[in-house]
Amino acid sequence: MAIREIEISSITQVVSRLFQEACHRLPPDVLAALEKARDAEESPIARDILDSLLLNAEIAPRENIPLCQDTGLAVVWLEIGQDVHITGGDVHDAVDEGVRIGYREGYLRKSVVERPYTARVNTGDNTPADVWIDIVPGDRVRIQVLPKGAGSENMSRLTVLTPAQGREGVIDYVTKVVDEAGGNPCPPLIVGVGIGGTTEKTMMLAKKSLLRPVGQPSPDAENAALERDLLASINALGVGALGYGGTVTALAVHVETFPCHIASLPVAVNLQCHSARRGEAII
């Protein structure tokens, strides 16, 4: 098979565009999930909040104001086809340049600080991005972006259960994480759950599950059943929109699994706020 050449600047342009679009316009599946939540919600206070969130989603693209002031740390996944030859520069630099341009031209907030536990000086351009690269078959490059706000990221958690705790242990843990998070991560949430792998693998599964269209069930029947049971358990908590009490605490639960060590049962919970911004393009 012939090698396809891709000029590095096309990656920069796509990254810049995706972050600007994602921060101003919610995907249709997220809007549909919010509308469904508004219709199902029993609490009048929470319904009123959901109405405001739907109105916000209309105003943002129309008035060109970001959906949320926390336009996140820029998480970027690149799936690079093994028949692609990227020319003209370093891929990580190209992604950072895309973030730099996108956050400047889109009037997005720069929320990254250097030296996490000491000086915490803002880098001024929202770089560096959090970049993950996979090599896959084919001759295309798939770029997925997630501007991840701190409100929900700060309440994300990871544990390693004993294998004996099993499915019930997973449900108990995930439900407890959402309960303890309360209103802080801006519910109604999308709850990303990774199970299996090693500790870093399981958190990546949880986070990457947030890229799935909201509420699209896992193709694996066991995982899809677990998603339903987790959603019921979480929505029985009563946390509701913004934590003000209500019957819709999560819009969806997305479960991803990976084989793991005989002695381990790692579980990660990555929470996504209702402003579930994401973007994708294929070069």
Add this chain to the structure above:
Amino acid sequence: MNEAKRIRLPFTDEIVSELRAGDRLLLTGTLYVARDAAHKRLVETLDRGEPLPFDLRGATIYFMGPSPARPGRPIGAAGPTTASRMDPYSPRLIEHGLKAMIGKGTRSRAVRDALCRYKAVFLGGVGGAGALLSLTVKKAEVIAYDDLGPEAVRRLEVEGFPVTVVDDAAGRDLYEEGRAKYRKQRP
């Protein structure tokens, strides 16, 4: 559910004592924007016995770090940030006359005690509705700590800014009450 109450700022002790957890309000008037780094400086200033950059008596502080304003607009997206990070500083400011704070998420016991003791409230902003809230801001200016960038202290003039009373001056908390009301037996 009752209609939202229209409130003209600043808050007085009288208005504050009538507010109850779960009330919806539409605020018009002046808000002071301050978050993590600004709170640290405000408290350090009080410790040194020096004057603050704005009068705390009757003031409402909004925990927020906006996105940059596009040309011709007073401010960018302008929704609340998590309030618990300000918990170590808030009781001190309440003691000095702060009447209301706007943010999101659970406050500490020390903050809630200070609200009851000095008659003040914690109000929940609409988390994640940065565009909607931006349109209620008519004017914004940095008044102190310019070097802190998105964390500088700003004075906002708002019209019809929507909030929900979370912690009132009588010790009630909407997070606890709302959750208890809708909590069900796990299926």
